[in-house]
Amino acid sequence: MRWINFSHAGHTAYGLLEGDTVIETRGDIFTTWERTGRSFPLASVKIEVPLIPRTFYCAGLNYVDHLKEAADKAGTVPNIPDRAEIGYRAQNALIAHEEDVIIPRDATEKVHYEGELVVVFGKKARRVSEAEAMDCIFGYTIGNDVSERTWQKADRTFYRSKNTDTFKPMGPWIETELDLNAAHTTVKLNGVPRTSFATNHMLFSIAHFIHVTSQYCTFYPGDVMWMGTDGTSPDVKSGDLVEVEISGLGVLRNRFVREP
Amino acid sequence: MRWINFSHAGHTAYGLLEGDTVIETRGDIFTTWERTGRSFPLASVKIEVPLIPRTFYCAGLNYVDHLKEAADKAGTVPNIPDRAEIGYRAQNALIAHEEDVIIPRDATEKVHYEGELVVVFGKKARRVSEAEAMDCIFGYTIGNDVSERTWQKADRTFYRSKNTDTFKPMGPWIETELDLNAAHTTVKLNGVPRTSFATNHMLFSIAHFIHVTSQYCTFYPGDVMWMGTDGTSPDVKSGDLVEVEISGLGVLRNRFVREP
Numbered sequence: 001m002r003w004i005n006f007s008h009a010g011h012t013a014y015g016l017l018e019g020d021t022v023i024e025t026r027g028d029i030f031t032t033w034e035r036t037g038r039s040f041p042l043a044s045v046k047i048e049v050p051l052i053p054r055t056f057y058c059a060g061l062n063y064v065d066h067l068k069e070a071a072d073k074a075g076t077v078p079n080i081p082d083r084a085e086i087g088y089r090a091q092n093a094l095i096a097h098e099e100d101v102i103i104p105r106d107a108t109e110k111v112h113y114e115g116e117l118v119v120v121f122g123k124k125a126r127r128v129s130e131a132e133a134m135d136c137i138f139g140y141t142i143g144n145d146v147s148e149r150t151w152q153k154a155d156r157t158f159y160r161s162k163n164t165d166t167f168k169p170m171g172p173w174i175e176t177e178l179d180l181n182a183a184h185t186t187v188k189l190n191g192v193p194r195t196s197f198a199t200n201h202m203l204f205s206i207a208h209f210i211h212v213t214s215q216y217c218t219f220y221p222g223d224v225m226w227m228g229t230d231g232t233s234p235d236v237k238s239g240d241l242v243e244v245e246i247s248g249l250g251v252l253r254n255r256f257v258r259e260p
Numbered sequence: 261m262r263w264i265n266f267s268h269a270g271h272t273a274y275g276l277l278e279g280d281t282v283i284e285t286r287g288d289i290f291t292t293w294e295r296t297g298r299s300f301p302l303a304s305v306k307i308e309v310p311l312i313p314r315t316f317y318c319a320g321l322n323y324v325d326h327l328k329e330a331a332d333k334a335g336t337v338p339n340i341p342d343r344a345e346i347g348y349r350a351q352n353a354l355i356a357h358e359e360d361v362i363i364p365r366d367a368t369e370k371v372h373y374e375g376e377l378v379v380v381f382g383k384k385a386r387r388v389s390e391a392e393a394m395d396c397i398f399g400y401t402i403g404n405d406v407s408e409r410t411w412q413k414a415d416r417t418f419y420r421s422k423n424t425d426t427f428k429p430m431g432p433w434i435e436t437e438l439d440l441n442a443a444h445t446t447v448k449l450n451g452v453p454r455t456s457f458a459t460n461h462m463l464f465s466i467a468h469f470i471h472v473t474s475q476y477c478t479f480y481p482g483d484v485m486w487m488g489t490d491g492t493s494p495d496v497k498s499g500d501l502v503e504v505e506i507s508g509l510g511v512l513r514n515r516f517v518r519e520p
Contacts, residue, residue, distance in 0.1 A: 055352050086417060156341065157348075159477065165386070215420075216425065217424065218425050
């Protein structure tokens with residue numbers, strides 16, 4: 001099932017996406033909802049951010065090739081985490097599919113994409129085992145963890161390197177059925193595939209991250225956990241189109257535009 | 261004006277606190293609201309967390325004595341920031357006035373309080389000058405940035421050292437009028453004053469933090485920014501009562517209880 005948050009004629013609602021038709025619903029997507037009887041062609045609606053999470057979790061370093069390639073570039077030894085420690089991103093930075101990533105005028109040219117699988121939680125949960133962990137998941141969407149690498153290195157916090165407005169595209173919808181082991185992530189730059197990896201080939205699994213984090217932190221419906229990225233990104237220039245595709249899920253497409 | 265989020269007979273609402281009377285309201289405290297005609301004695305209601313912020317900002321190192329005392333303890337030179345860089349905390353960790361801070365069973369004895377002034381935003385704002393910054397503020401409340409120092413040092417992220425469930429008491433209410441320069445913060449442990457500082461004696465002012473952060477990040481009504489703490493905390497033991505008082509604002513009181 002695909003849940004889409006959309007606007008049409010000034011009204012925002014959740015709908016079920018069936019083929020290219022959006023079937024409007026009302027109610028709470030996590031508990032009880034019903035069809036309103038209205039539907040729209042997908043091409044006629046504005047796709048919104050799937051949701052604003054209560055807590056916005058993000059696994060920073062969770063694919064080994066990403067760490068190795070970054071270390072090679074820096075001429076250092078890869079710093080591979082030995083424990084699953086979750087980090088955070090900020091809600092102000094979220095934008096929807098097809099909205100522009102605005103590169104601030106004082107950013108350097110070191111602006112990179114990171115295509116990521118996003119877990120959407122559907123249940124309140126604390127202290128779950130790895131065996132129970134996947135039952136907390138409502139569905140999956142796609143994220144692009146846009147990063148300004150000069151600020152990321154120079155600053156004490158990630159407030160502008162990763163949390164500048166528009167630096168967190170998320171969408172286009174939430175898919176409740178996904179064969180994780182069959183899923184493949186491909187990032188295209190201006191239509192050309194540049195980064196490609198097995199989506200579930202993580203250092204620490206989704207179930208392990210949920211288990212470990214839940215020993216201390218309660219998850220709530222609508223929380224999200226971004227699962228990290230593999231490989232590296234070239235410098236993204238103004239006008240470039242970045243598409244993050246996860247097979248079985250969809251494509252998250254955003255143009256990068258430098259502020260004049 | 262004091263806004264209080266409260267529950268009474270299973271119903272949660274915002275009210276105006278006048279003396280010891282809670283005057284119930286309906287509507288949106290940031291835009292339009294009205295009195296419902298009902299009121300309750302303060303002692304008869306359950307005080308709730310003032311709000312769940314959309315983005316939860318926190319200034320980590322913003323009082324010089326706190327940095328100097330921490331460095332003295334560690335036998336190092338104080339690392340005083342030369343720029344205002346905002347950090348983040350997580351929504352799951354918030355609890356209300358009079359609710360218990362639960363120390364996890366695997367935490368060390370190095371559990372500390374940090375009494376902080378909390379800014380509550382009332383307007384959507386981006387790129388504001390220092391002169392305009394204070395106009396974005398709806399009011400102020402009190403926070404206790406509870407920290408497990410062993411985890412804080414050992415872990416790569418703050419997920420459990422600062423964001424364990426119950427580690428972020430906030431309240432008891434939002435005060436819209438506060439004379440910042442007259443305000444004094446006092447933290448009492450079991451009734452005995454232990455930490456005391458001029459609330460507004462910050463390394464980087466509230467206006468400066470809002471100005472700098474807003475160059476990259478949009479603030480929304482209901483966002484909060486915790487402003488950091490001064491001095492140091494002794495190790496807090498199970499059963500200890502911690503009271504953070506800010507003059508002109510109120511007292512945030514929470515008991516610390518170790519999980520059996």
